[in-house]
Amino acid sequence: MEQQYDPNTLEQIARDHWLANNSFAVQQDDSREKFYCLAMFPYPSGKLHMGHVRNYTIADVIARYQRMLGKNVLQPMGWDAFGLPAENAAIKNNVPPAHWTAQNIDYMREQLRQLGFAYDWDREIATCDPDYYRWEQWFFTRLFEKGLAYKKKAEVNWCETDQTVLANEQVVDGCCWRCDNPVERREIDQWFIKITDYAEQLLTDLDKLDQWPEQVRTMQRNWIGRSEGVDLDFDHNGEALSVYTTRPDTLMGATYLAVAPQHPVAKAAAVNNSELAAFVEAQSNIKVAEAEMATMEKLGMATGQFATHPLTGKQVPIWVANFVLMSYGSGAVMSVPAHDERDHAFACKYDLPIVQVVDKAGDEFSYDASTWQDWYADKADTTTINSAEFDGLDFQSAFNAIANKLEALGKGKPTVNYRLRDWGVSRQRYWGAPIPIINCDSCGAVAVPEKDLPVILPTEVAFEGVGSPIKKMPEFYETTCPSCGADAIRETDTFDTFMESSWYYARYGCAKNDQAMLDGEADYWTPVDQYVGGIEHAILHLLYSRFYHKLLRDEGLISSDEPFIRLLTQGMVLKDGAKMSKSKGNTVDPQSLIDQYGADTVRLFSMFAAPPEQSLEWSDSGVEGANRFLKRLWKLVHRHLAAEPAPVLDTATLTDQQKNARRKTHETIGKVNDDYGRRQTFNTAIAAIMELCNELGKLDDSAQSRAVMDEALRAVVLMLGPITPHVCHTLWPMLGGEGDVLNAAWPVADEAALTRDSIEIVVQVNGKVRAKMEIATNTDKATVEADALAQDNVQRFLEGVTVRKVIVVPGKLVNIVAN
Ligand code: ANZ
Ligand code: ZN
Secondary structure: OOOOOOHHHHHHHHHHHHHHHOOOOOOOOOOOOEEEEEEOOOOOOOOOOHHHHHHHHHHHHHHHHHHHOOOEEEOOOEEOOOOHHHHHHHHHHOOOHHHHHHHHHHHHHHHHHHOOOOOOHHHOEEOOOHHHHHHHHHHHHHHHHOOOEEEEEEEEEEEOOOOEEEOHHHEEOOEEOOOOOEOEEEEEEEEEEOHHHHHHHHHHHHHHOOEOOHHHHHHHHHHHOEEEEEEEEEEEOOEEEEEEEOOHHHHHHOOEEEEOOOOHHHHHHHOOOHHHHHHHHHHHOOOOOHHHHHHOOOOEEEEEEEEEOOOOOOEEEEEEEOOOOOOOOOOEEEEOOOOOHHHHHHHHHHOOOOOOOEEOOOOOOOOOHHHOOHHHOOOOOOEEOOOHHHOOOOHHHHHHHHHHHHHHOOOEEEEEEEOOOOEEOEEOOOOOOEOOEEEEOOOEEEEOOHHHOOOOOOOOOOOOOOOOHHHHOHHHHEEEOOOOOOEEEEOOOEEOOHHHHOOHHHHHHHOOOOOOOOOHHHHHHOOEEEEEEEHHHOOHHHHHHHHHHHHHHHOOOOOOOOOEEEEEEEOOEEEOOEEOOOOOOOOOOHHHHHHHHOHHHHHHHHHHOOOOOOOEEOOHHHHHHHHHHHHHHHHHHHHHHHOOOOOOOOHHHOOHHHHHHHHHHHHHHHHHHHHHHHHOOHHHHHHHHHHHHHHHOOOOOOHHHHHHHHHHHHHHHHHHOOOOHHHHHHHHHHOOOOOOHHHOOOOOOOHHHHOOOEEEEEEEEOOEEEEEEEEEOOOOHHHHHHHHHHOHHHHHHHOOOOEEEEEEEOOOEEEEEEO
16 A cells, blocks of 8 residues: 655654754765855744745755765754843743744744754754854954954943833834933943945955845945045134035035034034024934934024135134034035035025036026926036146036145045944943953953953843843953953943854864864855845845955965855745734644645745745745645555556667657756756756656656656656755655765766657747647758648738748748748
């Protein structure tokens, strides 16, 4: 009697086999090409969701495929284990974050195991493990010594009632999430890493990442935000008031200056002007996102002071304006209301002079606020006017001429600016890696010496209120200065969790090394050949990792320039058109699906339902369909095995039907290979395999048909191996395959099987299809023409008309033009 497809039993057997053989543990092997496949590691929030399942299945399919191509494949897994949710859970459930995290990790590891992912578990990392973060602390001290890590005052959200700093997500409508009192902004000492020193490299190296989605590269480019301009000085009471402009060609049209509310000139002017002081005070306290900046109301106030224009010597008024950022350029702007939309609106509002200095042939300029046109700010095809000796120049010539003149006068120089800011890495939270610094009254900030690392985060803590427990633990923060020996205070801030996720991919290469952060094996495995993860990480995580990689390289720990060669950003999992999320209550628990259908069905569905980069719409019937297909495949194989053993394939004796089935098999191999490797469209690969199985079902049970079937079923099992590894593990030896299917060689299409003896040609009369005919593939053109004209139905349409022309498109169609 035929065995039933029983996923629960066979999947357990397959997984036990992999576990017993440690099938996915890998070592450095210089004789083979290496392939490092990585999916972004999860935050251990409790249990897996469908987004995880999809993400990890995509990576697993790629890893298993590459392994079958004969490469030495590393696919590790670990935990992004620090972060705020663990603290919130600790407050709510009264368990220390370390315990909560460890429990979640154990549960989720078991779930990943059940899905059959081919991970080298020997390399597992949890970022909250001191064996991991000690190296991060050590590396930070190296950056500190090089001057790449520094301390400066920066603003945080402060809740006076709870006496604590709040993360941005803990501020709800300007109030504390816990006590609902208004949140203030406070300046406190914080640690920064100088990513701005690497801005140019981070930008130019994007050009090397030609296997990244263009969209992600563009987002990174915009985030870095490089601009070329000129720093130039106006004179203010004998002192230089510097402005940054990308449009020095419009300098002769600068009719006023605008400074940020925090600018020294604004503050000085406010001393004897209470109205201005109030304005400056109010505007300094408002912090807006840059995106809001564009749409918010532009407000300003005159300082009553003037500055001298560097070229004309004219006096221009200085205004304070809310749209000027203190943190960009010099915090002061030369305003050119004729050619900058913002300056124009401001000038109209406050009745400031407007002077046109750029002209565009054929277009009328208007000073009216309602008729602002984009061309006023456009740099293409312009000519300078009203600019004295600089008249009649295009943008670049005017830029250069004015920049040169300013340089000659010692009043300006060309500058490059970046929107990118240094990376603030201090968090005033508890559940993170302690920043390895000791603050001494006489020596200042001193790095914890290597011998005293790691600085271990105490884990048996109780949460009282919301503040970080280590800020209230003298036994943690009371220490002595490593350099002078005096009493000193240990830093109680912890690192931003982006610190851990910025280098974990490299640590997998030598996860167990307790002598060094990274070693030769880590250098062997890096860079990651294929990285898979969510588009939500397109900017920060990927930019910080790219930066960290360059820091590691410059410390001599790694030899490549970029961490991730190829990037696949997976789409979201939706249900009824909305993103699956707990708050929407539309989640599907992968666990219940695994229990009901087995892991292979869940894997097959998540790969079949959509191309990986697009969103996947959840469908129960789709899951059932995936399950039905696996049952059909199971039947097909068992029916084949129940028949007489297949004889040796004899290609010379095959019938047309057998030849077609065999050609279909090899065409599918070619297509699936391309879909897995180059295109990464696994859904179309699966569709092709399903179609092939349908065709195979039509074969008769003659001896050579069974031989064709035998070859085809082996190919099907090999091709599905990466997607549904458990069932393929079971079927492979049944079909006489040697060893584990996961180590079997990827099938190669037989060119000879692809050639067709005959081909179908469409015959048209005046562009309309009138007949189809089978002809031998090597038929010459004249014979094709003659055969086409001889078709019965074609003859009918040629009655009473004259053939004017016969067009033959080889291998496809014949069109007869007649009238
Ligand atoms: C005069 C001018 C004329 C400007 C014109 C633009 C158009 P990007 O490209 O982003 O670097 N700017 C300079 N510092 C600023 C600050 N701290 N806050 C707000 N705006 C500032 O932008 C550079 C341009 O933004 C500069 O060029 C300056 O305005 C403004 F037709 O100077 B421009
Ligand atoms: Zn000291």
